[in-house]
Amino acid sequence: MHDLNAKNFKPARRSPPDLNSTKSKHKAMKPHPAFNFKMKLLFTLAATATWLLPPISTRAQTFTYTNCDLVAAFRIAGGANDLVVDLGPASNFESLPARSVTTLTNLSATQLADALPTLNGVSWSVSAALRGNPNYPQYGLQTIWITSPRPDINTPGNVWNRASQGTLGGAASQIDAIGVNAASYGNGQPASADNTATGIVIPAASAFSYTYQVGAYGNLSGTFQGNPENTTPVDFDTAGLPSRSVLYRLEPDYSPHGTGVVVGFFDFKPDGTLAFTAGPPPERTTITNFTRNGNIATAWFPTINLVGYRLRYTDSAGLTTPISGWSIGGTLIGDGTTLFLQDTSSTANRFYTIEAYY
Amino acid sequence: MKKIHFTLFAAASLLLATEASAQINIYIGGAVSLKDVTYNTLKTNMFGAANIISQNLDNASKPTSANNYTMTGTMPSLFGSQTVNVYVTWNGSGPAIQSLTGNGPCNFFASATQGVTNLVSANVNVGFAVVFQSDYAYPTPVLSDSTYGCTPTIFARSINTPPTLTNLTSQHLRYIEANGSAPLSLFTGNASDTTDIKWIMRDIGAAHRIISAKEAGFTGNALAYNFNFTNSTWALDSVGQLTWPIIDKMLTNSAVGPCITFLPPTEAANIPATNILSFNGFLPFRGSFNTTSNDFTPTINGQYTCWGFEHIMTLPAGSVDANIAAFATAFKTALSSNILAGTPYSIPLSRVNVTRTSTGGLVTPK
Numbered sequence: 001m002h003d004l005n006a007k008n009f010k011p012a013r014r015s016p017p018d019l020n021s022t023k024s025k026h027k028a029m030k031p032h033p034a035f036n037f038k039m040k041l042l043f044t045l046a047a048t049a050t051w052l053l054p055p056i057s058t059r060a061q062t063f064t065y066t067n068c069d070l071v072a073a074f075r076i077a078g079g080a081n082d083l084v085v086d087l088g089p090a091s092n093f094e095s096l097p098a099r100s101v102t103t104l105t106n107l108s109a110t111q112l113a114d115a116l117p118t119l120n121g122v123s124w125s126v127s128a129a130l131r132g133n134p135n136y137p138q139y140g141l142q143t144i145w146i147t148s149p150r151p152d153i154n155t156p157g158n159v160w161n162r163a164s165q166g167t168l169g170g171a172a173s174q175i176d177a178i179g180v181n182a183a184s185y186g187n188g189q190p191a192s193a194d195n196t197a198t199g200i201v202i203p204a205a206s207a208f209s210y211t212y213q214v215g216a217y218g219n220l221s222g223t224f225q226g227n228p229e230n231t232t233p234v235d236f237d238t239a240g241l242p243s244r245s246v247l248y249r250l251e252p253d254y255s256p257h258g259t260g261v262v263v264g265f266f267d268f269k270p271d272g273t274l275a276f277t278a279g280p281p282p283e284r285t286t287i288t289n290f291t292r293n294g295n296i297a298t299a300w301f302p303t304i305n306l307v308g309y310r311l312r313y314t315d316s317a318g319l320t321t322p323i324s325g326w327s328i329g330g331t332l333i334g335d336g337t338t339l340f341l342q343d344t345s346s347t348a349n350r351f352y353t354i355e356a357y358y
Numbered sequence: 359m360k361k362i363h364f365t366l367f368a369a370a371s372l373l374l375a376t377e378a379s380a381q382i383n384i385y386i387g388g389a390v391s392l393k394d395v396t397y398n399t400l401k402t403n404m405f406g407a408a409n410i411i412s413q414n415l416d417n418a419s420k421p422t423s424a425n426n427y428t429m430t431g432t433m434p435s436l437f438g439s440q441t442v443n444v445y446v447t448w449n450g451s452g453p454a455i456q457s458l459t460g461n462g463p464c465n466f467f468a469s470a471t472q473g474v475t476n477l478v479s480a481n482v483n484v485g486f487a488v489v490f491q492s493d494y495a496y497p498t499p500v501l502s503d504s505t506y507g508c509t510p511t512i513f514a515r516s517i518n519t520p521p522t523l524t525n526l527t528s529q530h531l532r533y534i535e536a537n538g539s540a541p542l543s544l545f546t547g548n549a550s551d552t553t554d555i556k557w558i559m560r561d562i563g564a565a566h567r568i569i570s571a572k573e574a575g576f577t578g579n580a581l582a583y584n585f586n587f588t589n590s591t592w593a594l595d596s597v598g599q600l601t602w603p604i605i606d607k608m609l610t611n612s613a614v615g616p617c618i619t620f621l622p623p624t625e626a627a628n629i630p631a632t633n634i635l636s637f638n639g640f641l642p643f644r645g646s647f648n649t650t651s652n653d654f655t656p657t658i659n660g661q662y663t664c665w666g667f668e669h670i671m672t673l674p675a676g677s678v679d680a681n682i683a684a685f686a687t688a689f690k691t692a693l694s695s696n697i698l699a700g701t702p703y704s705i706p707l708s709r710v711n712v713t714r715t716s717t718g719g720l721v722t723p724k
Contacts, residue, residue, distance in 0.1 A: 067596065131579070131581055131594075131596050132581065132594035132595075132596045141594070142537070165537070166533065166537050166540075169533075169536040169537035169538075169581070170532070170533070170536045170537075170578070172536070172578075173535070173536035173537075173576075173578025173579050173580065173581065174577065174578045174579075176578065176579040176596075177577065177578045177579040180579045181495070181579075184494075184495040184562075185495040187461070187495060188456070188459070188461055188494070188495040188496040188497070206495075206497075207492065207493070208495050212577065213577060213578075221577055221578075223536075223578070
């Protein structure tokens with residue numbers, strides 16, 4: 001059995017992991033291209049002329065990937081280059097506290113600019129697959145983590161379903177290949193600003209590119225139930241809104257298949273940064289019941305587990321101002337049931353709304 | 359002081375020049391499937407048996423099966439009386455291309471004295487592959503690439519695999535490469551065949567792994583199993599085995615459970631001929647596969663499509679040493695001639711009635 005864990009990370013259990021910590025890299029250094037010449041000299045001149053040799057240099061770190069790492073990938077349809085970024089072990093993202101937000105610094109602005117001429121029309125996804133890495137016994141073989149794009153920040157996207165191990169295996173092999181192939185390609189290139197331990201720019205036409213793996217229809221070459229890629233709008237860089245995708249964990253199960261587990265969501269922002277928020281994304285909710293008894297107003301609304309909700313209110317004069325400017329009343333964390341928030345006030349007329357937030 | 363340095367440097371340069379004119383070192387690496395005909399061609403055509411001073415093989419009793427060997431002697435027709443040292447390692451197409459492009463040396467037997475196992479590390483300067491350079495992640499420099507034959511990839515089952523498993527389809531291959539195993543029922547169509555059939559494989563350096571995957575349209579990262587002979591259990595293997603003998607052992611050892619794999623023809627010769635599987639309904643040969651002469655008509659005419667070209671590669675013109683270029687050209691000519699004369703595992707290009715433009719690409723009439 002080969003050692004699959006040479007570059008692995010133990011999942012953090014007691015404290016949230018630092019998603020931006022430098023990855024442990026244990027890859028053996030490759031010989032410098034001049035090695036052959038140096039070896040010939042060594043064999044020929046042996047002891048008499050070794051003083052002629054310049055010092056043998058080591059080679060800087062090229063892109064590496066470990067099975068079960070989350071990989072973010074970016075491309076433009078028909079573009080020249082893809083960018084592949086290793087975000088670290090998926091399990092690190094699983095153990096973050098709900099609603100915590102982390103900007104992922106493994107995504108390099110330099111590499112993004114070198115790979116993509118614009119941030120408009122960029123297709124991106126984040127995925128991972130467990131393909132035998134024994135460091136994560138809590139997940140079944142062929143478990144995958146994969147994004148579901150939201151059409152816009154306020155509109156839910158597809159809910160990904162679990163599937164049999166054999167079915168997930170097809171997608172898992174493609175996902176694993178994104179990282180494996182990027183590392184192979186990086187190994188054949190000199191280390192550079194576009195080929196670092198955590199990120200690499202790869203020609204889209206290469207058989208080692210993300211474009212090749214995700215396929216023409218974005219569905220991992222026909223192995224996945226849908227398209228995990230989000231594509232930024234044509235006015236992305238000026239509209240000011242993030243491109244949001246929800247990260248699902250899909251573990252193998254038996255028919256009838258359940259839905260995947262929402263781990264969190266990624267926001268790819270117009271400034272070229274990528275942030276991860278743990279837990280489900282906030283969704284617009286509806287006040288399903290409202291009462292006022294004396295000075296106590298009560299608003300009932302359905303909640304999503306782990307999403308934050310807060311009561312906002314204003315008087316009639318404030319109705320013309322944006323809701324984000326209304327006063328904040330009580331707050332709560334949803335648990336998947338219908339809950340309520342209350343406001344105590346003697347004001348005769350007060351207007352209320354429930355805002356989901358993180 | 360400067361004078362002393364200059365003198366030393368001049369002396370060292372002279373030593374190098376003398377060494378270069380006295381001996382020619384050729385480092386050959388590449389596809390295991392080509393080892394039989396290349397050995398015979400080196401011995402008979404390049405050196406000439408009488409001109410071999412000594413040779414050191416890791417399989418002295420059967421040189422055509424040796425994976426590592428070093429020969430020393432002369433090649434009068436090419437290099438006159440100069441001593442020629444040929445270092446050979448059949449470590450796979452991938453490592454050969456990697457090394458040729460300057461991305462890592464390979465290990466060779468340092469000595470041509472039989473039995474000496476000391477190794478020397480050097481870059482390959484003549485590579486053999488059964489896939490294209492573009493199949494590996496070493497695109498530069500673009501190598502000088504010349505094809506002279508083709509060779510089929512052969513699928514086989516282990517001796518403990520139920521004989522009802524006789525054929526693989528592209529779909530089967532895609533499934534089992536993605537998952538590492540598959541129920542027997544997938545191959546037989548019989549729902550009661552619940553036996554789990556393991557997939558075993560070489561590492562990615564083996565070009566036949568690439569040929570079989572691309573032929574089936576599998577573009578993912580393959581998963582397989584490895585049999586642990588110590589505790590008689592299967593373990594997941596996402597890398598693949600580094601040598602063919604390990605694969606051969608899993609196919610032929612009675613302790614190993616049911617498994618299937620791909621093989622180069624040279625390795626298929628080590629298993630019972632009845633354990634060779636058809637692919638998409640066809641075998642690559644007619645009759646029974648053997649070690650002396652095979653009729654590859656189904657491959658030659660495009661009925662069996664899982665095959666790769668046999669390539670000889672060197673650094674591009676302008677970068678390649680003149681001696682190496684001369685050797686490679688002569689070697690290719692001799693290989694073509696020998697394959698044409700008949701070898702059990704290779705098909706000369708002139709006899710193949712179909713072609714393709716890439717590994718796994720569409721097979722079309724010439």
